[in-house]
Amino acid sequence: MTTATVEDGPLRPGALLRVEDVVVEFPAPGGRVVHAVSGVSFDVLEGETLGLVGESGSGKTSIGRAVMQLPPPRSGRVLLDGVDLTTLGRRQVRAVRPRLQMVFQDPLSSLNPRRSVRGVVGEPMRVWNRSRPDIDARVDELLSAVGLDPAAVGDRRPSQFSGGQCQRISIARALVLEPQVLVCDEAVSSLDVSVRAQILNLLLDLRERYRPTMLFIAHDLSVVRHISDRVAVMYLGKLCEIGPAASVFGGPAHPYTAALLESVPVPDPSVRPSDEEVLDGEPPSPVDPPSGCRFRTRCPRAQPRCAEEEPIMRAVAPEQFVACHFPLTAGAPRP
Amino acid sequence: MTAQSAPVLEMHELRTWFATPEGPLRAVDGVSLGVEPGRCLGVVGESGSGKTVLLRSIVGLLPRRAIASTGGTVCFEGLELAGAPPAVIRDVRGRRIGMVFQDPMTSLNPVMRVGTQLTDGMRHHLGVGRQEARRRARALLEAVGIPDPERRLRDYPHQLSGGMRQRVTIAIALACDPSLLLADEPTTALDVTVQSQILRLLGRLRRQRNMAVILVTHDMGVVAGSTDDLAVMYAGKVVEQGPTATVFSATRHPYTRALLEAIPRADARPGERLATIPGQPPSLVDPPSGCRFAPRCPRAADRCRAEEPPLAGADGHRFACWFPLGDPEPPAAAT
């Protein structure tokens, strides 16, 4: 494997999960194309948590699904431990599936309402023909790990539980096969603050205990900051910035990251937001994305060059990469 | 604090109970609150605490058949709304009280052009002519930051993005120049950058028009940045209420503190466990005796389980707690 160079952008050797130049497209009416993800690369080291943030429609879920091969991306590579999943046949993908699991946003609709909790959590193991006592022991272990009493809840149905409890059940189910990679897509977004705090604590506990490699997708920046080692920021199908959580949140280099951070309401009444707009307008359509830098139509720093030339990912600080011609860092060219 | 004018709206012991097979469900159970011109009152609380039912009770927008009993008074600009004839309430609603709800699609008519929806209210309530209504509609769309208003007037709601739809519902709510705006989670469905635009817009319009606003949200960040006063609801009751800055900095109710501590703070160590509230919100059909928060409260003592604490305090800061924070701990919890 090659060592990281500027051309490689943010990719590091030896990562457990490596996403290379992934493209996801959907058909749009009139024979047009939704450019949901347009050439995105990142990686996640073993045991690391990468937070993925960005506006609605920026392609976060599409990337998560591409990693899971649900469906495989239109082009690009997804390497798990060096094996490119996109080249595997259906049977081979099925064989690696247990190593990748996804937790979805809406806990209730992702659980089979006719099955008991025990059945729901144990199902992935049954598919893999594990023995009954093995399944029972593992299901008990995981229900306890997510804070549910197996004896009390095992025989009840998901519809009898609250949103937070259902999210615990789907996390238990995702972990039952000891996946190497866990993709959490807005796993806490629909929950109340107090329940959200419980689930976040649970994820932090499970991370210490099982060290899964996590791709944590969320639009709530305070949550992402709290749980991630590294953070990747997306805008309209492109990666704008990636780096250690402390660097990206502490010193955002991409104008979009900066605007995003400034838009987050601070839970402190002494910090009053100014009357000035952080960012004008709304994201353009992914059917017809702007030329050059996709953020340029809303960017306060945009220059003619931004429309002509697409910015490539480059390092602005150790481990911190940004795709912008005029990033917000000391010593960088000013527009 | 500045001298305050007479409240636009004053509720006293407002009560809305729903009929359910198990018995009456006390969704709103004796709420007394007021809001003055030009000020924004925030209402927060967990899911199911009664925030939406409270707003809908003010304007009589609840399914009649579902209601078991109601009580209390709602005085709006000297007019008693509770128990007023439907025609009176209908006239107030949409003219002197504007409303914005979470999902703009539910408040917009999908088969009616934006322009018609904007001008209907003006023509009906204010009796202005077609041309004049059209002119005002254009001005309103401009005021809420919609570019090319002439074209947008001819659009149907589905042709607009989520952020634009919410701007349109705000424009409709403002069409008759109301003195009170009721906003139920107006930005929950939107991206943070668009949320920050809409909140700033609401703040500007409120100041320009000296309009009172009641803003329901569950986001403590939104509350901190956008409200002057705050009411915290728990299980159908207001448990703490006062100037937002005071409620944040001199929190007296244990539930308010729990809500504030459950959000990840920017200065928290990454991976630090968040404070959670044990247990679950109580049944509203058979609520706990005494203080409704007692079963989950770290400070609860015998008195809390026996007697209901009144909402009391000084200088506009009131709380319903026998052993408020800042006072010595109760004997039972101190051991």
Ligand SMILES: Nc1ncnc2c1ncn2[C@@H]1O[C@H](COP(=O)(O)OP(=O)(O)OP(=O)(O)O)[C@@H](O)[C@H]1O
């Ligand atoms: N099945 C589909 N068919 C057509 N377009 C799709 C489909 N799924 C997603 N898209 C489009 O692809 C783009 C990216 O969507 P995606 O769901 O990945 O965004 P996201 O970042 O997860 O957004 P959100 O925060 O709203 O979940 C959007 O424009 C979306 O409308």
Ligand SMILES: Nc1ncnc2c1ncn2[C@@H]1O[C@H](COP(=O)(O)OP(=O)(O)OP(=O)(O)O)[C@@H](O)[C@H]1O
């Ligand atoms: N039509 C109805 N019939 C019976 N119960 C109802 C009805 N509408 C609401 N409720 C109940 O009233 C209580 C308060 O609901 P409400 O919608 O006001 O909560 P909320 O604080 O707005 O919650 P959220 O944050 O989830 O919007 C809930 O227990 C709810 O189930």
Ligand code: SF4
């Ligand atoms: S490349 Fe240009 S338009 Fe894009 S973010 Fe940087 S300055 Fe803004």
Ligand SMILES: [Mg+2]
């Ligand atoms: Mg998504």
Ligand SMILES: [Mg+2]
């Ligand atoms: Mg509500």
